[in-house]
Amino acid sequence: MIYLDNAATTKPDSAAVERAMVYLNEKFYNPSAVYHSGHALSLELKEARRNILSNIADVNTFELVFTSCGSEADNQAVFSCGRRGNVVTSEGEHSAILSAVAELKNRGIEVRFAPLCSDGSVNVEALLSLVDEKTSLVTVMHVNNETGAINDINAIAKRIKAKYPRVLFHSDGVQAFGKLRYRLSKDVDLYSISAHKIGGLKGTGALIKRKSLVLHPYIYGGGQESGLRSGTENVFGIKTLEYAAAAKYQKLSETYERMAQYNRTVRQGLNGEIFSCISGENASPYILSVAAKGMRGETLLHMLDDAGVMVGTGSACSSNEKKRYSHVILACGYDKTVADGILRISFSADTTEEEVNRAIAVINRVGSELKEKMA
Numbered sequence: 001m002i003y004l005d006n007a008a009t010t011k012p013d014s015a016a017v018e019r020a021m022v023y024l025n026e027k028f029y030n031p032s033a034v035y036h037s038g039h040a041l042s043l044e045l046k047e048a049r050r051n052i053l054s055n056i057a058d059v060n061t062f063e064l065v066f067t068s069c070g071s072e073a074d075n076q077a078v079f080s081c082g083r084r085g086n087v088v089t090s091e092g093e094h095s096a097i098l099s100a101v102a103e104l105k106n107r108g109i110e111v112r113f114a115p116l117c118s119d120g121s122v123n124v125e126a127l128l129s130l131v132d133e134k135t136s137l138v139t140v141m142h143v144n145n146e147t148g149a150i151n152d153i154n155a156i157a158k159r160i161k162a163k164y165p166r167v168l169f170h171s172d173g174v175q176a177f178g179k180l181r182y183r184l185s186k187d188v189d190l191y192s193i194s195a196h197k198i199g200g201l202k203g204t205g206a207l208i209k210r211k212s213l214v215l216h217p218y219i220y221g222g223g224q225e226s227g228l229r230s231g232t233e234n235v236f237g238i239k240t241l242e243y244a245a246a247a248k249y250q251k252l253s254e255t256y257e258r259m260a261q262y263n264r265t266v267r268q269g270l271n272g273e274i275f276s277c278i279s280g281e282n283a284s285p286y287i288l289s290v291a292a293k294g295m296r297g298e299t300l301l302h303m304l305d306d307a308g309v310m311v312g313t314g315s316a317c318s319s320n321e322k323k324r325y326s327h328v329i330l331a332c333g334y335d336k337t338v339a340d341g342i343l344r345i346s347f348s349a350d351t352t353e354e355e356v357n358r359a360i361a362v363i364n365r366v367g368s369e370l371k372e373k374m375a
Helices: 014-020 036-054 070-081 095-106 124-130 153-163 235-250 252-269 297-306 327-331 353-374
Strands: 062-067 086-090 110-114 135-139 168-172 190-194 205-210 275-277 287-292 342-346
Touching: 014 235, 036 062, 036 235, 062 070, 070 095, 070 135, 070 168, 070 190, 070 205, 086 095, 086 124, 095 110, 110 124, 124 153, 135 153, 153 168, 235 252, 252 287, 252 353, 287 297, 297 342, 297 353
Parallel strands: 086 110, 086 135, 135 168, 168 190
Antiparallel strands: 062 205, 190 205, 275 287, 287 342
């Protein structure tokens, strides 16, 4: 079986898991406990926090709150900072943001949506036009999870701050962390990451925040995470995230170039009479969305699954909502005949060249078979 749905989740990094097993089998203590072993574990958590954060941000400017996932981190940012006036976001955000701002609207907060460009990136000028003196929060994803379009969040945040310095800026960085080379600027206030997108474990994520920013708790209880996220910390998951992230950043450039080659190979190898590329040339090489116009992407997905290739049709989280058409693809300006035939092919460091070449052959064969059946 060839697995090419890594934007949904990745295979856990076996070396990271093995290295972290000591926190499951031996160092299983509660890091909030006052006895020696508990206190020692809290110091190891502090080290993990610093190591994860240092990959993308200045540890003197930012701090990190551990969460259960990227969605929780997104929700904490939205509900903590979008408490007044209006909130501005894009039409292409992950459902963790869109569902959260929909709830804000129910609570009386105005929500404004900026349109997308054809590649899935936000229309920056339109976004800026929606920001005014009453805006409390702007949230724009770093890498679109369906098209791979990259938003220059540092540049966007800088322009927003230049216009209205008090507006807070958040970005969902789930598809960027561990994959792209970048550093968060001082203009970014909040940033969400997830472990299972880079070889960590499901059930672990983090919200990165500017130290001077006052954040409200999202989960109340024992006061863990400096009172911002109660609940005994998942030390095993956190340490696996730390180790998986270290492995990714150690080979970041090398892996990026390999993913870029895989991406080009698929673009050039797919049958152009059946498939057209939706993802732009400058998108993250880890994600490639293509459209089989006139065909059902879901039908193709099941046929490919039967043939030994696993791909996606868009966001795995959105698929739970039973929506036929991707809101991202429609927001890019494509009609429903294109949106109905979307396949999302996504790579990871574990993907091999042989798998890519075999997948191209299978995708072309299955596409041709379905086209013949529909003729």
